[in-house]
Every structure is written in C-alpha cells, then in structure tokens.
Amino acid sequence: MNNREKYKRAFSVLHASQETDWEAIMKTSREHNMRKTGTKLLLAAVLVSLLAITASAAGVRLMQGWGGNMEVLSVEGGMEVHVHTDNLTEPVEIRDGRMWFVVNGENRDITDEISQTEAFTYTFMDEQGITHYWVLGLNGEELENYGYAEYLKSDTWQGGYSARVNDNPDGTTDAVWLERWKQENNCPW
Amino acid sequence: MRLETQALAEQYRDRLFAAAFQVCGNAADAEDAAQEALLRYHLSDKEFENQEHIRAWLLRVAVNWAKNISRSFWRRNTLPLEEYMETLEFDCQESREIFREVMALPEKYRLVIHLYYYEDYSVEEIGRILGIRVSNVKVRLSRGRQMLKATLQEVWDDE
Structure with missing residues (x-):
C-alpha cells in the first residue's frame, strides 16, 4: 500500500x-x-455599546478603530466613545465589479466570500494589543450595497459599531449576515 | 452548468467536512464549514464550467470559511482532538497513527497534504484552490512529507 x-x-x-x-x-x-x-433605503446608522469603564488620565485616547472611525477617549469619571459617522473610512473598495477588503494593509478580493446571509470576517491585533473584529455583508444584490461592523476588545474594554445597517426596536439589526454572525459567535451585542 | 444542491451534498459533504477538518481540527466547526459551502452554492447563481469546477469551488469556500471560524475570538468550546479520535473507527493502528501525526502538522502543511493525497489534486490545482503560488505548494508539501517521515518512519514511505 x-x-x-x-x-x-x-x-x-x-x-x-x-x-x-x-x-x-x-x-x-x-x-x-x-x-x-423588501429592501429599504438604508441609512448610515451607527450604534455603540460600552461595557466596561476603567479610570484613566483625562483626554487620553485609549484606543481607536481602524481608519479612525471610532475613538475611545478618557474623560473625567470614565470614557467617551466617538464614532465619526460623517466621515467613516470604508473597509472595502469596489473595483471592476469586485470587492476588495483594504483594512490593515490588506488588499483581498472578498467578492466570493460575502453575501446577504454569510458574513466575511477578519481579525487582527493592533500595536496596543487591541483585538479588532471585522464583519462585512451585503444588504442587497449589488456589491455597493454592503454593511459592516467593527468590534474592539481589550483586557478591560469591549465595544464596537456597525454601519450601513438598520436597527430594529429590539436592538437587533435587519442585516441577516450580521445577526447570524453574532449568534454563531456568541457576540454580546 | 449547475447541479442540484442536494445531489452535490450527497456526493461531496464528507469530503468538504474532511478538508475543513484539516483547518479547524474539530468536527463541529468542520460541519459548519461544509454546510456553509453548500448553502453558499445553493444561494448563488454562479455558472460553472463542469463538475470539477464546482468541486474545487466548494472546497475553496469550505476551507476559507473554516479559516474564518478558526480565527474567531468567540468560537465555541469543542471536543479536543484526542477525545474525538476515540469516537472514530479506524480499521488498524497504522491508520490511527497516520491520522494523529497528520493532525499534528502545522495547518498550512496538513491542508496541502490533504488536498494532494486525499483529493488527488496536482500542485497547480492546489495553488488555485488555496490562492497561493505553486512554489509555496511544493514547499509545504515537501516539508509536510519530511515531518511525517520523521514521526511515522517506516509507516510512511520515502517519496
């Protein structure tokens, strides 16, 4: 044999x-x-969840999302979270009918890895030791109709934001790909 | 060309599971990856050149999904490999040893080993499925073989 x-x-x-x-x-x-x-017009909706607070010197930027989309700043008595909804750095580029993931120096064709029901996910740790979780999916048939979420996690803090999805009254979103990912990964948001 | 999803599932489900298992190292995640590949096919309207094209596409999707699961911070608790191996029915000790030593290889080596020996793909085809250069496939295949030879010794022939 x-x-x-x-x-x-x-x-x-x-x-x-x-x-x-x-x-x-x-x-x-x-x-x-x-x-x-039943596709609705999607707004650039953002949510932020803050689960833990650690005291620190005021005015210090404790962490930030990729592209500066989200900043966590220390303030007197706790933290402030800012999400720059008017000027978000997009995680993808659409070129020649293909979708390219460009976060963290990547240039990855994810066209075949993303749909309305299945999310593309990507994880990396930055220089501060903060872990970033990226979740992307489609909200319609066109590649341009995408949504995404970025979650950050450190030893003392975890939170994130989602963009280009609609929130339901019960706190979930209408993005099938995102809700499935949250359920499969026991994501607390 | 399109084929019925259920027919593809009956034909390829175990092979998708086995390929994903090389990445995940556990049955639960491999199961998810195999099912996701079939689901993506079912929901896609992509046309394929032939059945081999479909098989390669399914394997690539299953492997990529398995990699995403493996990197997920919130992955669920799974049965350790040694305990899972106790549930498998090997026909001889040699098979058990080969299984154990292959699963002990680094993931990038054992995935290439698996696509070569189990799926009978050429190094060129493996490169296309994994999106890596043929030279990288050859290096990983060679190193995987060397490691298996070192651990399995006479059980694994020189090539």
Whole structure:
C-alpha cells in the first residue's frame, strides 16, 4: 500500500453528520428571497455599546478603530466613545465589479466570500494589543450595497459599531449576515 | 452548468467536512464549514464550467470559511482532538497513527497534504484552490512529507 492509499484509508473515517439541515437551508433561502423584494433605503446608522469603564488620565485616547472611525477617549469619571459617522473610512473598495477588503494593509478580493446571509470576517491585533473584529455583508444584490461592523476588545474594554445597517426596536439589526454572525459567535451585542 | 444542491451534498459533504477538518481540527466547526459551502452554492447563481469546477469551488469556500471560524475570538468550546479520535473507527493502528501525526502538522502543511493525497489534486490545482503560488505548494508539501517521515518512519514511505 502506498502513502496515498494509506492516507485515504486513515481519513476515510471522517464523516459529516448524516442529516444535512435542509430545512434550515430552505428557510434561509426563503428569507433571502423575501429580503430581495423588501429592501429599504438604508441609512448610515451607527450604534455603540460600552461595557466596561476603567479610570484613566483625562483626554487620553485609549484606543481607536481602524481608519479612525471610532475613538475611545478618557474623560473625567470614565470614557467617551466617538464614532465619526460623517466621515467613516470604508473597509472595502469596489473595483471592476469586485470587492476588495483594504483594512490593515490588506488588499483581498472578498467578492466570493460575502453575501446577504454569510458574513466575511477578519481579525487582527493592533500595536496596543487591541483585538479588532471585522464583519462585512451585503444588504442587497449589488456589491455597493454592503454593511459592516467593527468590534474592539481589550483586557478591560469591549465595544464596537456597525454601519450601513438598520436597527430594529429590539436592538437587533435587519442585516441577516450580521445577526447570524453574532449568534454563531456568541457576540454580546 | 449547475447541479442540484442536494445531489452535490450527497456526493461531496464528507469530503468538504474532511478538508475543513484539516483547518479547524474539530468536527463541529468542520460541519459548519461544509454546510456553509453548500448553502453558499445553493444561494448563488454562479455558472460553472463542469463538475470539477464546482468541486474545487466548494472546497475553496469550505476551507476559507473554516479559516474564518478558526480565527474567531468567540468560537465555541469543542471536543479536543484526542477525545474525538476515540469516537472514530479506524480499521488498524497504522491508520490511527497516520491520522494523529497528520493532525499534528502545522495547518498550512496538513491542508496541502490533504488536498494532494486525499483529493488527488496536482500542485497547480492546489495553488488555485488555496490562492497561493505553486512554489509555496511544493514547499509545504515537501516539508509536510519530511515531518511525517520523521514521526511515522517506516509507516510512511520515502517519496
């Protein structure tokens, strides 16, 4: 028996679960089709959640999101979070019908990795040791109709913002890709 | 060309799972990655040249999704590999050893090893699926083989 045969024999023990959740796939497919016909005009909506406060010297910028979109500043008695909704640095560029992810020096074609139901995600740690989580998805059929969220996490603070999505009264958004990602990753926002 | 998703699932589900397993190292995340690849295909209206083109596309999506899961900070608790191996039915000790030593390889080596030995892809095809140069594929394949030879010794033939 050669190496290839040995390898195949060894890994032939791996089997996916017998029951593919077709009901879930069909349900997701129906939701996808409903959203295609019920697309609303999306505003640049931003939310911020602040979960912990650590005292620090006032006026110090404690951390910032990529592109300066979000800043966390120390103030007397706590922190202030600023999100520059009027001038957000976009995480993607649309070139020749393709979507390119440009955060953190990347230049990555993510056109085939993003949809209305599945998010593209990216994680990196900056020089301050802050972990950034990027989540991107589509809000319609066109690539230009995208939304995104950036979450920051340190030892003492975690928070984030989402952009180009609509908020529901119950605190969720109408972005299927973002709500699925939050649920699958036990994201606290 | 398009094929029915359910037919593709029956044919490729286990192979997508096995490829994603090389990235994730656990069954739960590999299961998610395999299902996501099929779901993306189902929701896409992309046309393919032939069935091999579909297979390569599914594998690339499953591997990329598995990489996203692996990097996620909020990934759920999963069964350790050794405990999962106890649930698998190996037909001989040699298979168990090969499985263990391959899973002990760095992810970038074992993924190339898997696509080469299990999926029978050429180094050029592996480069296209993973989006890396052929020279990198050859280096990873060579280093993976060297490491397997060092740990498995006579169980793994020289190539």
